[in-house]
Amino acid sequence: KNQVEQSPQxxxxxxxKNCTLQCNYTVSPFSNLRWYKQDTGRGxxxxxxxxFSENTKSNxxxxxxxxxxxxxxxxxxxxxxxxxxxxxxxxxxAKNAGNMLTFGGGTRLMVKP
Amino acid sequence: EAGVTQFPSxxxxxxxxxxxxxxxxxxxxxxxYWYRRVMGKEIKFLLHFVKESKQDESGMPNNRFLAxxxxxTYSTLKxxxxxxxxxxxxFCASSQDGGIYNEQFFGPGTRLTVL
Numbered sequence: 001k002n003q004v005e006q007s008p009q010x011x012x013x014x015x016x017k018n019c020t021l022q023c024n025y026t027v028s029p030f031s032n033l034r035w036y037k038q039d040t041g042r043g044x045x046x047x048x049x050x051x052f053s054e055n056t057k058s059n060x061x062x063x064x065x066x067x068x069x070x071x072x073x074x075x076x077x078x079x080x081x082x083x084x085x086x087x088x089x090x091x092x093x094a095k096n097a098g099n100m101l102t103f104g105g106g107t108r109l110m111v112k113p
Numbered sequence: 114e115a116g117v118t119q120f121p122s123x124x125x126x127x128x129x130x131x132x133x134x135x136x137x138x139x140x141x142x143x144x145x146y147w148y149r150r151v152m153g154k155e156i157k158f159l160l161h162f163v164k165e166s167k168q169d170e171s172g173m174p175n176n177r178f179l180a181x182x183x184x185x186t187y188s189t190l191k192x193x194x195x196x197x198x199x200x201x202x203x204f205c206a207s208s209q210d211g212g213i214y215n216e217q218f219f220g221p222g223t224r225l226t227v228l
Contacts (some may be wrong), residue, residue, distance in 0.1 A: 004155070041202055043117070044156075044218030051189065051214075089156070091214070100169065101217070103148075103156040 002027040004092050004104035012110045021107045023073040023090030031093040035064050035075045038087045039105070047075070047088075080111045097106055115139070117220035119205050125226045131193040134223045138187070138207030144168075145188050146208075146217060147180060151201035159203075183219060195227045 004025045013019050025033070032051045036044035047055045048064040050073075056065045062080045077084055090104040118137045126132050138145045147159040159178070160170035164185035164204070176195070182188040192199055202224050206217040 037220075041221065043206075043221045045219070046216055049214050049216060100150075100158050100161070100172075102158075105155045 002092070002094060002102045003089055004102050005106035006090050006107050008089075008107060009105070010098055010108040010110070010113060014081060015082055015111050015113050016060045018078050019080060019109065020078065021075045021077075021088050021090075021103055023075070025071050025073070025090070025092045025102070025104075026096075026103050027092040027094050028062070030043040030068060030071075033066055033073050034091045034093070034101075035062070035073075036091060038089060044084075044089055050053070069110040079108075080109075082111050082113060085111045086111060117205055117207050117218050119124045119203075119220040120176075120222050121223060122221065123224045125228065127228050128197055130139055131191065132195055132225060134190045134192075134203055134225070136188045136190070136205030136207075136220060138205070139209075139218055142207035142209050142218075143180060143185070143216075144208040144210070144215070146206040147188070147190055148204040148206065150199050150204070151198070157178075159189065159190075192225075195225075197227050200225055200227045 009078045034049045035047045038044040047062050050066045063076045066073045088104040089099045089106040089110050120135045145162040148156050148157040158172040161168045162182045165182050179191045202222040204222045205220045208217045
């Protein structure tokens with residue numbers, strides 16, 4: 001069964017600090033892995049997309065890593081800002097018809113001043 | 114460029130009633146997806162349209178759910194009759210092509226509450 005597990009479920013950090021969110025998956029055959037940011041009351045917005053051959057990708061203060069051998073990914077946020085407070089969702093796509101996405105439960109991040 | 118829009122943003126109905134959710138994808142996007150998140154669970158796939166055709170509807174929970182995309186533009190998702198367990202947030206997403214990246218753009222969701 002395709003699954004995506006994220007940790008921690010929630011996290012509180014102080015503004016300016018760094019943090020790392022984790023994602024483990026069992027989706028097969030693997031196509032790509034995405035990290036989304038979802039603000040309260042909004043839809044998910046893509047931060048990064050990585051394929052099998054990519055092991056790191058950055059988008060501003062967000063850096064995602066992928067280890068396809070261990071089926072793990074991380075999202076590192078540098079110098080956090082209050083606007084980073086949101087849910088971060090790891091999503092894995094399998095190589096099947098329709099590029100079906102399997103979603104993790106998300107990590108709820110709160111950045112405090 | 115307008116993003117994916119969904120209507121209504123919230124809907125509260127009683128068990129047994131009918132509700133229709135609407136999604137307007139980004140103009141020119143052939144692929145349209147419906148997802149939902151029930152309380153405390155992860156977002157799950159419902160179905161995928163390519164233009165007006167259903168490409169994959171393996172995630173539809175039962176025959177009380179009917180999705181249509183007449184003319185390959187906007188899509189509707191009807192729940193009839195609604196049950197308590199249908200409560201959740203229904204997201205629509207669209208993408209331009211089905212390539213390896215197939216970046217999907219999400220709408221803000223419709224929060225459905227069945228009482």
